[in-house]
Amino acid sequence: xxxxxxxxxxxxxxxxxxxxxxxxxxxxxxxxxxxxxxxxxxxxxxxxxxxxxxxxxxxxxxxxxxxxxxxxxxxxxxxxxxxxxxxxxxxxxxxxxxxxxxxxxxxxxxxxxxxxxxxxxxxxxxxxxxxxxxxxxxxxxxxxxxxxxxxxxxxxxxxxxxxxxxxxxxxxxxxxxxxxxxxxxxxxxxxxxxxxxxxxxxxxxxxxxxxxxxxxxxxxxxxxxxxxxxxxxxxxxxxxxxxxxxxxxxxxxxxxxxxxxxxxxxxxxxxxxxxxxxxxxxxxxxxxxxxxxxxxxxxxxxxxxxxxxxxxxxxxxxxxxxxxxxxxxxxxxxxxxxxxxxxxxxxxxxxxxxxxxxxxxxxxxxxxxxxxxxxxxxxxxxxxxxxxxxxxx
Numbered sequence: 001x002x003x004x005x006x007x008x009x010x011x012x013x014x015x016x017x018x019x020x021x022x023x024x025x026x027x028x029x030x031x032x033x034x035x036x037x038x039x040x041x042x043x044x045x046x047x048x049x050x051x052x053x054x055x056x057x058x059x060x061x062x063x064x065x066x067x068x069x070x071x072x073x074x075x076x077x078x079x080x081x082x083x084x085x086x087x088x089x090x091x092x093x094x095x096x097x098x099x100x101x102x103x104x105x106x107x108x109x110x111x112x113x114x115x116x117x118x119x120x121x122x123x124x125x126x127x128x129x130x131x132x133x134x135x136x137x138x139x140x141x142x143x144x145x146x147x148x149x150x151x152x153x154x155x156x157x158x159x160x161x162x163x164x165x166x167x168x169x170x171x172x173x174x175x176x177x178x179x180x181x182x183x184x185x186x187x188x189x190x191x192x193x194x195x196x197x198x199x200x201x202x203x204x205x206x207x208x209x210x211x212x213x214x215x216x217x218x219x220x221x222x223x224x225x226x227x228x229x230x231x232x233x234x235x236x237x238x239x240x241x242x243x244x245x246x247x248x249x250x251x252x253x254x255x256x257x258x259x260x261x262x263x264x265x266x267x268x269x270x271x272x273x274x275x276x277x278x279x280x281x282x283x284x285x286x287x288x289x290x291x292x293x294x295x296x297x298x299x300x301x302x303x304x305x306x307x308x309x310x311x312x313x314x315x316x317x318x319x320x321x322x323x324x325x326x327x328x329x330x331x332x333x334x335x336x337x338x339x340x341x342x343x344x345x346x347x348x349x350x351x352x353x354x355x356x357x358x359x360x361x362x363x364x365x366x367x368x369x370x371x372x373x374x375x376x377x378x379x380x381x382x383x384x385x386x387x388x389x390x391x392x393x
Contacts, residue, residue, distance in 0.1 A: 030370050035391045037265040039381065047100060049080040057083055059112045066142050067108065076101030081252045083109050086228065091249040093242055094230040098201070098354060099382055100254050103138050106198050106228050111143050113196070113226075114171045122196040124174045125217060127204040129154045129325060130332065130353050135200070136174050148172065153189075154179050156325025163188050177205060177213035184220060191220030199245065202231040202238055204351050207371075211237060218245050260374060262381030263361075265389045276392060277305075280364060281312055283390070284342060290359040291335075292342045293349065293379050297365035302344045305364065309342060319345040350375040356382070363391035 053074055054067045075083065078096045085092060086109035096102045106124075114120045126132050136152045143150075151165040153175035159182075166173075166188055173180075173189070183189045197218075199205070205214060218241070227245045231238050242249075270279055283289055296302045299320040306318035317331045317340050335343045336355050343349070344364075350372060358380045367373045373391075380387025 030366065030373065032267055032393055034370060035265055035267050035373070035389075035393065037260060037263075039264045039386050040261050047076045048074045049077060050074055052080055057108075058087060059083075059108060060115055062145055063108060063112055063115070063142065066144050067104075070138075070141050072104065076105070078102050078252060078254045079105040079108070081254075082106070085250045085252070086110070086226070087112065089226055091226060091246045092228045092230075093246060093249040093251045094228065095232070095234060095251070095253040096230060097232045097254075102200070102230050103135055104142065106200070106230070107135070107139055107142050110172075110196060110198070111139075111146065111148060114148055115146050118171070120171065120196060121194045122172050122198065123180075123191070123194045123217075123221075124172065124198045124200065125177055125180065125205075125214070126174070126200045127176065127208055127210065128348075128351055129156055129176060129328070130349075131201065132174050132176055133329060134354055139172060139174065143172075150174055153183060154325070156328070159183070177210040177217065181213045181216055184217070191217065192222050195222050195225045196227075197221055197225060197245070198228040198230070199241070200230045202229060202241060203233045203235070206235075206237050206241075208351070211241070214241055215244070260377050260381070260389070262385065263377050263387045263389050265377065265391075267391050267393045269393065276364075277308060280305075280362065281309070281314075283360075283362065284309070284314060288359070290341070291338070291355075291357055292360045292362060293353075293355075293358050293376075294342060294344045294362045294364050295350070295367070295376050296344060296346060297368075299346055301365065302346055306344045309344070314342055315340045316342040316344060319343055319349050321346065321348050347372055347376070350379070353379055355379065357385070358382075359388065361387070361389045363389070366391065366393065 054064055054072055078094060078100050082092055082094060082105040086106065094102060110122050114122065124135060126135060132152060132154050136150060139150050149170040150172035151162060151170045153162050153173055155176065155178060163183070180189065184191055199214070229242050229245055268279065270276060284292060294305070296305055299322050302318040302320050306316050309316045317334065319328060319331050332353070334340050361377050361380045363373070363376060367376060377389040380389060
């Protein structure tokens with residue numbers, strides 16, 4: 001295979017080639033220097049507590065068995081610290097990123113609590129549909145044979161079906177803020193009956209503009225409740241929400257890895273006579289480029305790029321907000337299983353998409369901001385593995 005030409009810390013590019021869409025898309029200026037960095041060579045951080053086993057937690061036998069069958073033997077650090085405190089009824093303020101094991105850290109003790117008290121109800125609020133579905137999948141595995149049920153409340157799926165399941169009074173409601181607020185205003189959900197609430201990835205919810213929805217939800221909750229709050233970062237808005245939600249919480253903070261620490265980052269500059277699509281196609285043909293997430297600025301751009309790559313016999317799908325939820329679920333599942341090699345996506349995939357072993361993130365279109373860039377490249381270089389990010393500039 002041909003090697004792409006590297007020069008002066010990047011790849012040669014005339015940004016105003018014939019494929020430029022500058023008349024329709026004008027990203028905010030991001031310094032190119034911030035898009036070039038070497039991964040830090042270091043030993044992967046051990047996220048597990050090796051001298052403690054799940055059998056030592058004070059949880060039911062069925063939960064221990066489900067955890068072992070899922071492959072859990074030793075807890076992660078946040079599980080080790082959080083599970084006993086949640087079991088004791090304490091409120092939790094958890095500072096931890098995706099990949100730290102926090103989903104099981106709150107699901108296991110909450111399932112255990114409801115096994116012992118079937119009158120309890122638990123609400124889990126997350127920023128994205130993809131994360132809600134991941135939590136639902138893990139809940140089903142961990143709650144197997146307990147008789148505890150859940151409902152997934154989010155846009156893109158039938159509201160009528162969700163209302164039908166809600167009327168069966170499931171013990172767990174897993175939701176995104178907007179659809180939860182809609183159903184609460186329709187009086188299909190009575191928040192004052194819920195005595196356990198979990199807000200996960202609060203910083204992302206605030207970034208996505210959900211602060212008023214979150215305040216609405218908190219105001220409607222039962223005053224006597226156990227509350228768990230998880231966020232990767234804490235700023236003034238996060239603290240405001242935490243202070244409203246939590247009562248005398250235990251703070252649990254897990255050592256956080258710097259964004260992009262495990263990611264080799266570089267830019268692609270095209271020669272004056274090169275075609276942007278052709279360079280991308282050649283990149284995707286390289287042996288080391290195995291599972292790839294390509295970001296575009298627009299939904300139409302994602303669809304057009306997908307069609308052109310399909311014509312080149314590349315196994316590819318497009319993911320964006322115009323897709324039905326059933327389509328998005330199917331596409332993500334195919335990408336996880338390796339049925340497709342390349343996923344073309346808008347920034348809908350930059351937050352909440354948790355897929356193992358993505359080798360490369362390619363920014364075919366520049367992100368709108370450096371923060372968006374960090375979220376994009378965070379899809380690779382996960383779980384201690386090295387990843388690669390390339391950006392057309």
